[in-house]
Amino acid sequence: MNEPQVDQSPRGLLKEAQRVVVKIGSSSLTAQDGHLDVAALRGLVDVIAARHAEGKHVVLVTSGAIAAGFGPLGLGSRPKDLATAQATAAVGQGLLVAQYTEAFAAHGVRVGQVLLTAEDTVRRGHYRNAQRSLERLLDLGVVPIVNENDAVATDKLRFGDNDRLAALVSHLVHADLMILLTDVDGLYDGPPTRPGAKRIREVRSPADIEHVEVTSSGSAVGTGGMITKLESVSIATASGIPVVLTLASNVAGALAGDEVGTFFAVTGKSSSRRRLWLQYAAKARGRLVLDDGAVRAVLGGTASLLPAGITAVEGSFESDDPVELVDPSGRVVARGLVSYDSTEIPELLGRSTGELRDVLGEGYDRAVVHRDYLVLVRRGRRSS
Structure with missing residues (x-):
């Protein structure tokens, strides 16, 4: 009897990834009225839980705490001042994690909340502690849910978005794949709204996208944009981790190695955590x-x-x-x-x-x- 053939293409190998970091942005988790989109959250959880059931490790880096909080607090948009943003995050984080806990529990999966600030990556001792905590959660069969600790982070010492955090976490846990979920279906060769703009299906090196025009976020609830996502991609791929950038609704296809979004190939070898910390995280x-x-x-x-x-x-x-x-x-x-x-x-x-x-x-x-x-x-x- 012939052995089943394994797809050896870069995309085909993604389905075999044993450890995956999935990052989802605020715009993908928030409805137009500013409240948390529970249906979108549960759809994401269903896919991650299925992957977990296969014996694979998944770390979820999620935005959405502030976005989840400003609707219930009656705020019309993302707070501009730091104190209000911190208070909104304190309210929203509890709502966000409660929804994740309930959704994963329906699949018999436990979750653990890990809140990080930039201080946890600019100090080596904190960096090591974060790594040990994440590794132990995965060993125990728990899905870590990681977010920036917006309730205490300051303007001078913060990530500002979770894209960079996702790349650092991916290296921290030696991920085989990072998936960035957003509100566009990949990287385009120009603004996606421009007539004739085309999705770039695969990026083999930074030179492939030197001509691409990218902009910052125009979202009312998010802080990142394509610029921060490409910075995150650069960190991950230079560290030996391939990346898929796609719509949140395409997460199952991305994990299966389907031709969704934009695939970014590895550009460098995996380096030590100390070297990555020095190059990208240390202050x-x-x-x-x-x-x-x-x-x-x-x-x-x-x-x-x-x-x-x-x-x-x-x-x-x-x-x-x-x-x-x-x-x-x-x-x-x-x-x-x-x-x-x-x-x-x-x-x-x-x-x-x-x-x-x-x-x-x-x-x-x-x-x-x-x-x-x-x-x-x-x-x-x-x-x-």
Whole structure:
């Protein structure tokens, strides 16, 4: 008897994904009157529960807390001020999770709420704790329901939308696939409302969409848009995770590997959680200005940053904090974990490791940023 054939195409392999992160936006969960669209929520849960019944792991990253709250509070639109937004989220989050809990319970599936702030990803200890919590929930057969903790997040330290959060969570749990559910059926080669605009079915590399015109969200309830979704896609695919972007109503087809939405192929290899944290999540506490020789050494990818190549220190930080490494013009070339406090480094500037050992003693001849704790910034930007 012949063995059943497995579709080896990139899309065909999606149905075999053992661990999937599904992200759904506010606009897909909210009715026109501003209230939570319970029918849409239950439709999503039915599909995820079916996947769960196959023995697969699913993490749900959901927006909708603020959107669910402003209808019951009698607000006509998304709150503009932070305090009202936080209060609305506090009301809406309870309504949102209650609906998810009831809907999953109908399938005999338990859920666990995980509320994260950007602080939980910019601090390594918090990042590790989030990873352990998610892994344990999955081990226990629970579907984690992840959302940004809008009730306590501040304007200065927040994700601002759940697209980026979904990409970081996907890497955190070593997902095999990320699905972004939104109110359009994929990425178009121009604004979807423009006559003649066509859906892009597959993206193999960033060069495939360099010509695409994208805009921010026009939704009354969401904060993201195609720009944030493509940023999320870039993080995931560069980390070895393929992505499907499609309508919320197409989630079953996306999981089955059907030709729905836009498929984004992997562009990089899976990296360590530490490196992803450094590159995308960590908040730099300061900057080290490098001379041209040190820049070349760092960009070579095999050298640690030594004191001799540093010309200036900016900011206040402690040993083991993330810092930016910038060239003489101020352009960021790398990020890394520093081995000294900011108050210690000025005394080390321009000195060789041998000189430091002779003058200051053992321990001061170590690298300022070891290459194992350093990641290059792919597209340098001028740091403010």
